[in-house]
Amino acid sequence: MPAELLISERHDVTDSMADVQRVGVVGCGQMGAGIAEVCARSGLEVKVAETTGEALEIGRTRLYNSLSKAAERGKITAEERDETLARLSFTTDLGEFADRDLVIEAVVENESIKTEIFQVLDQVVTRPDAILASNTSSIPLVKLAVATSRPDQVIGIHFFNPAPVQKLVELIPALTTSEETIKRAEGVVQNVLGKHAIRAQDRSGFVVNALLIPYLLSAIRMFESGIASREDIDNGMEMGCAHPMGPLKLADLIGLDTVASVADSMYDEYKEPLYAAPPLLQRMVDAGRLGRKTGSGFYPYS
Numbered sequence: 001m002p003a004e005l006l007i008s009e010r011h012d013v014t015d016s017m018a019d020v021q022r023v024g025v026v027g028c029g030q031m032g033a034g035i036a037e038v039c040a041r042s043g044l045e046v047k048v049a050e051t052t053g054e055a056l057e058i059g060r061t062r063l064y065n066s067l068s069k070a071a072e073r074g075k076i077t078a079e080e081r082d083e084t085l086a087r088l089s090f091t092t093d094l095g096e097f098a099d100r101d102l103v104i105e106a107v108v109e110n111e112s113i114k115t116e117i118f119q120v121l122d123q124v125v126t127r128p129d130a131i132l133a134s135n136t137s138s139i140p141l142v143k144l145a146v147a148t149s150r151p152d153q154v155i156g157i158h159f160f161n162p163a164p165v166q167k168l169v170e171l172i173p174a175l176t177t178s179e180e181t182i183k184r185a186e187g188v189v190q191n192v193l194g195k196h197a198i199r200a201q202d203r204s205g206f207v208v209n210a211l212l213i214p215y216l217l218s219a220i221r222m223f224e225s226g227i228a229s230r231e232d233i234d235n236g237m238e239m240g241c242a243h244p245m246g247p248l249k250l251a252d253l254i255g256l257d258t259v260a261s262v263a264d265s266m267y268d269e270y271k272e273p274l275y276a277a278p279p280l281l282q283r284m285v286d287a288g289r290l291g292r293k294t295g296s297g298f299y300p301y302s
């Protein structure tokens with residue numbers, strides 16, 4: 001049976017910390033910075049790669065601010081913050097990932113960019129059984145796996161936003177992923193990072209987005225057709241259903257480009273009208289109003 005079908009099995013996972021000590025994170029945007037923080041706070045040595053020195057500086061500041069906030073709020077001590085920062089290093093050269101035990105790619109949701117990164121990682125990472133993971137929300141893992149010469153070692157490790165706060169991680173084996181890789185990835189996620197792992201097949205949307213994205217798109221359609229104001233839509237779900245955040249605020253938090261590209265992938269896979277991105281979402285992406293990260297989405301942000 002292909003490993004991806006063994007979605008309900010659970011395994012004993014031991015010695016995960018010894019197995020994985022050096023982590024590489026590609027991309028230091030919202031998710032990459034959060035994933036790097038989670039790994040470094042768990043005691044792993046983490047190297048983060050970005051495209052340019054400028055992007056790296058923005059990512060480094062994002063990480064520093066997040067750790068400082070965690071210290072201010074008493075979630076970690078000032079000493080833990082400094083120790084965590086000391087475990088983090090930064091580069092614009094993926095060649096420096098040669099000694100990594102685990103690499104987690106978290107760049108923009110673009111198949112050709114991700115494919116190219118997996119080809120490069122395959123060339124540079126020297127440990128023969130290193131795990132090459134992607135945080136993709138919607139790109140088929142098998143496409144990234146077959147871009148490498150080690151498709152059995154490629155897996156989806158899908159964190160949620162903000163990664164240091166959200167407890168869940170989805171593990172998505174490709175058709176080619178070995179059971180050994182799944183077990184080792186699960187061991188790191190649960191035993192080292194302290195997250196709760198659920199397994200999903202390599203189908204667009206996995207578990208959480210398959211449920212969440214049609215809900216967010218429905219809220220955008222509702223706003224677009226003037227049925228209710230953005231505040232009333234969000235208040236409706238916050239106060240009527242006890243959601244911590246309404247759907248338009250949540251879409252702004254995720255990033256409207258990410259919401260649109262996940263919706264497009266799900267629509268491509270299933271041709272289900274509920275997954276089709278509404279015109280307003282496309283126009284906002286075209287206008288560069290991507291939500292919190294650009295200072296403007298359904299709401300303005302300072």
Ligand SMILES: NC(=O)c1ccc[n+]([C@@H]2O[C@H](COP(=O)([O-])OP(=O)(O)OC[C@H]3O[C@@H](n4cnc5c(N)ncnc54)[C@H](O)[C@@H]3O)[C@@H](O)[C@H]2O)c1
Pocket residue numbers: 026027028029030031032049050051055106107108109110113117135136137138158159160161253254255258293
């Ligand atoms: N935003 C979310 O809520 C969320 C949740 C789970 C998963 N994801 C997934 O995580 C990934 C990243 O999303 P994000 O929200 O962090 O996006 P983002 O736009 O905040 O960050 C992407 C980063 O990737 C960098 N990048 C682009 N090309 C690169 C390259 N070749 N090498 C190194 N860095 C490169 C960019 O400079 C940018 O900093 C996507 O695959 C997305 O689907 C996002």
